[in-house]
Amino acid sequence: MTAPSPIRTARAELESTVRPVTDKRVSAAEAIELVRSGDHIAVGGTNYARTPMALLFEILRQERTGLTLSRPLSCYEVELFLGTGMADTVVTSWVGIGHGWGLARILRHCVENGQARFEEWSHLGMGMRYQAGAMGVPFLPTVSMLGSDLANNTETAPVVCPFTGQRLLAIPSLNPDVALIHVHRADQYGNAQIDGYPLMDAEMARASRRVVLSAEEIVTTEEIRRDPGSTVIPHFAVDAVVEVPYGAYPHECYGKYEVDSEHVDEYMRAVRETGVAAAREYVERHVGKHADFSGFLADIGSERLRAQQLRAQELMPR
Numbered sequence: 001m002t003a004p005s006p007i008r009t010a011r012a013e014l015e016s017t018v019r020p021v022t023d024k025r026v027s028a029a030e031a032i033e034l035v036r037s038g039d040h041i042a043v044g045g046t047n048y049a050r051t052p053m054a055l056l057f058e059i060l061r062q063e064r065t066g067l068t069l070s071r072p073l074s075c076y077e078v079e080l081f082l083g084t085g086m087a088d089t090v091v092t093s094w095v096g097i098g099h100g101w102g103l104a105r106i107l108r109h110c111v112e113n114g115q116a117r118f119e120e121w122s123h124l125g126m127g128m129r130y131q132a133g134a135m136g137v138p139f140l141p142t143v144s145m146l147g148s149d150l151a152n153n154t155e156t157a158p159v160v161c162p163f164t165g166q167r168l169l170a171i172p173s174l175n176p177d178v179a180l181i182h183v184h185r186a187d188q189y190g191n192a193q194i195d196g197y198p199l200m201d202a203e204m205a206r207a208s209r210r211v212v213l214s215a216e217e218i219v220t221t222e223e224i225r226r227d228p229g230s231t232v233i234p235h236f237a238v239d240a241v242v243e244v245p246y247g248a249y250p251h252e253c254y255g256k257y258e259v260d261s262e263h264v265d266e267y268m269r270a271v272r273e274t275g276v277a278a279a280r281e282y283v284e285r286h287v288g289k290h291a292d293f294s295g296f297l298a299d300i301g302s303e304r305l306r307a308q309q310l311r312a313q314e315l316m317p318r
Contacts, residue, residue: 007138023188028058030142031212031240035178036062036082039300040091042167042174042208043071043128044181044201045240046098048251048259050194051077052182052214054244054293060084061287070176072126072200075251079106082116083279090116090172093123101268106276122150125171127200133207141168142245174278179208182248183233184256185224186215196254202232212240214247216256229312244296246297246305255316259310263300 009063032055035041041059045051056077059067061240063086068117070091078095081087083106093103095118121129124144141159146169156172181201186192192213194201205211213233218241223318224231247253250260270278290296297305 005138007173008038008240010133010173010209011136014175017209019190019236019239021189021235023233025188025218026240026242028054028214028242028244029062031055031242032058032062032064034210034212034239034260035059035064037061038066039177040062040070042176042179042204043069043074043077044179044199044204045248045251046071046073046199048075048264049197049199050182050201050248050253051075051251052180052212052247053071053077053184053249053251054214054247055212055242056080057206057287057293059294060086060283060294062272070126073122074104074105075265076107079104079271079279080195080283081216082106083285085115085265085275085287088116089119090128091119091121093121093126097191097264097268101264104278105271106279107262108180109276116174119154120150122147122148125154127203128171129174130200130203130207132171133175134203134205137171138172141170142171143168145169145171174207176204178210179204180212180214181205181233182214182216182244182253184215185219185254186213186233186238186241187215187219187221187224189221189235190233190241190242191221191224192233192238192241193224193227194232198232205233205237211238212242214242214244215240216245216247216253218243239290244293249292249297249305252308252312254312257305258310259312260304260308261298269270278314 068085068089074095075090159170183192250263252259
């Protein structure tokens with residue numbers, strides 16, 4: 001008897017998942033119990049926008065291993081997992097900080113030395129993989145990546161449109177084990193709202209077997225209902241909700257706080273000086289020495305956090 005395909009198995013698991021309307025508020029430590037060693041983790045946000053840093057820090061603290069990380073555009077959080085040996089596979093369209101900070105040196109080192117595998121897709125390709133996983137279809141057709149080495153080096157397949165005869169590329173669906181997503185606000189049941197661009201988070205949530213949200217604040221359901229158009233992730237797609245103000249810091253959360261450029265500068269200087277050791281030192285300093293994310297924020301200091309908050313407010317339309 002032929003074994004069921006991974007895509008069919010993932011769909012069956014999703015369709016059998018029951019997420020009742022119940023209070024899903026937990027601590028970050030409790031939420032990360034849903035993450036197991038060997039899991040494929042989809043990371044919400046993109047680059048340094050709304051990265052679920054509080055949740056990622058907790059995974060590093062609990063030392064899950066053998067992880068695969070996927071994201072539309074990855075930032076230096078990938079290097080922290082590669083440098084500590086907790087992840088060995090990265091699935092994304094790009095890794096780096098950019099805008100003056102340069103490329104991801106630790107990723108390059110780990111891949112070139114056989115310590116990690118980098119699976120590269122186009123940015124649209126990543127979105128279509130999550131979308132296909134959310135829709136419950138095995139693939140979606142596109143012209144993206146056709147004629148490129150990306151198509152040759154990934155699990156894609158050429159197909160012909162039955163209506164027009166056009167040559168297309170079939171992008172396979174992706175159903176991560178866990179999605180970690182940071183949002184602006186959520187209620188206790190997991191109805192979540194995002195200000196600004198939702199990016200690919202809604203598709204990622206619906207495609208994943210388990211979904212953990214961190215939120216800047218947990219509000220009442222009545223408040224969520226006042227602006228239903230902003231609710232991009234519904235309660236029936238969520239397993240756990242963690243209230244974490246500044247939960248994306250030192251990355252940005254639109255309208256709440258900007259990226260802490262000085263913090264990133266410090267990290268990148270260390271990488272240029274000591275390479276992979278810089279990622280391990282970063283985790284030891286900012287994760288290992290604290291019992292939780294609030295300890296990390298306390299170490300940063302309220303004055304510095306407030307400065308990033310003011311910068312974000314200055315950029316908001318008036």
